[in-house]
Amino acid sequence: MDHLKAMQCLVRAVELGSLSAAARELALTQPTASKQVAALEKHVGARLLTRSTTTLALTEAGKRFYPKARGVLEEYAAALADVRDQAETAVGVLRVNAPVSLGVLRLNALLLAFMQQHPRIEVELVLNDRFIDLTEENVDIALRLGGPPPGNAIARHMADSPRWLVAAPTYLHAAPPLHTPADLLQGQQWLRNAWLSAGDLQLLGPAQQRMAIPASAHYRSNSSLALRDAMLHGAGLCLTPAWLVQDLLDEGRLMRVLPEWNGQPQPAWLVYPQRRYQPLRARLLLDYLARALVALPGFSAPL
Incomplete structure (x- = not known):
């Protein structure tokens, strides 16, 4: 079994929401994709996905395995790019988290403009007002208001309101x-x-x-x-x-x-997981938001 291909199939199935969608993207048949995931589960020794004809979800073991598998794939892509001396491609899915009000009033428009600049990048915007664990909920970038920022992630103080x-x-x-x-x-x-x-x-x-x-x-x-x-x-x-x-x-x-x-001013933070490698799509969005946030109505450079 090709473990990298099997992990890629699992990761893309989770990100796209179905094995059939992952199979189409990876130029596989749906039965082949299912067999790859099943073989990976057998190799790991635990069920990673629960599947039906309409839904797909990570098991508890899958929730632990998925972010690590995604990290392995990102490290592998970075290693290939370094060896081949090729520019990385801005493609893939970004999962972004923000407070509801800021997301609706301000961030939504920024992300749509970003996607127009980078049409091969997909964004999933998750809005809630609680401080989430980025790794546990598979979030690439979060925008947090107030403080202090979480200690288990990297936080950049980008603006104040x-x-x-x-x-x-x-x-x-x-x-x-x-x-x-x-x-x-x-x-x-x-x-x-x-x-x-x-x-x-x-x-x-x-x-x-x-x-x-x-x-x-x-x-x-x-x-x-x-x-x-x-x-x-x-x-x-x-x-x-x-x-x-x-x-x-x-x-x-x-x-x-x-x-x-x-x-007292309200600080705005860009927060992202502590990982050795950030894919190009995440770096591009971080740089874009760092420029755009401070220019939003009601924000200014940190005091």
């Missing part, structure tokens, strides 16, 4: 006047992330003045998109990163409040 006090004109027209920081303590309606619903808001002002606002939120959500929409509906005042609302501020649909007072 200031946090501003923001509200809709309809809210500001009906709410108690906001002329000084003390007015923040007088009957304001606050919107906050669900996991930050308790505790004071920390603000920085002129000459590094500090102020703690005991802002008990009357509306909370675990979704930044929901909070953005609530602000637009005039539901309250929110301390929010600029990237989430910069377009709405530019359009005049939201307004900054007490602009000399701000929260």
Whole structure:
């Protein structure tokens, strides 16, 4: 048995979602692809895939074997390129992870533009708001907001987004006047992330003045998109990163409040697994995002 070909068949079946798709790409028949994976499972001594006519999934053993097999194939491709002195080809699948709001509002457009530049690269964008294990979930590149970054991966601090006090004109027209920081303590309606619903808001002002606002939120959500929409509906005042609302501020649909007072900036990190070899497709995307993130509305170079 050719172990490299069998591992390639397994890896591409996982990435493409079916053995038949992997077989077509590798110019094999579907029965041949199935036999290669079965032979690999026999050699390993464990079932790696569960298969039916419509679904394919990694077993627990497969979840451990897959990232290592993928790494072996990448190392082999790099060795061939070095020996042959050939330029590597920008081709293959990239699995990218990001927070939901940032992915929908900003990252989605960036990735589509990247794919137009590199039509042989495929991207799978996985959006969620939890910090995932990149190796366990087969993620090539993640974009993380806040910190600190995970210690078991490489993290590059690419940009910062200031946090501003923001509200809709309809809210500001009906709410108690906001002329000084003390007015923040007088009957304001606050919107906050669900996991930050308790505790004071920390603000920085002129000459590094500090102020703690005991802002008990009357509306909370675990979704930044929901909070953005609530602000637009005039539901309250929110301390929010600029990237989430910069377009709405530019359009005049939201307004900054007490602009000399701000929260701590929100850092943006590019995170990727610690591996000796990064395929060209991953290096290209990392370089592209490093340039593009800092130019997005509401972001700036790290402070």
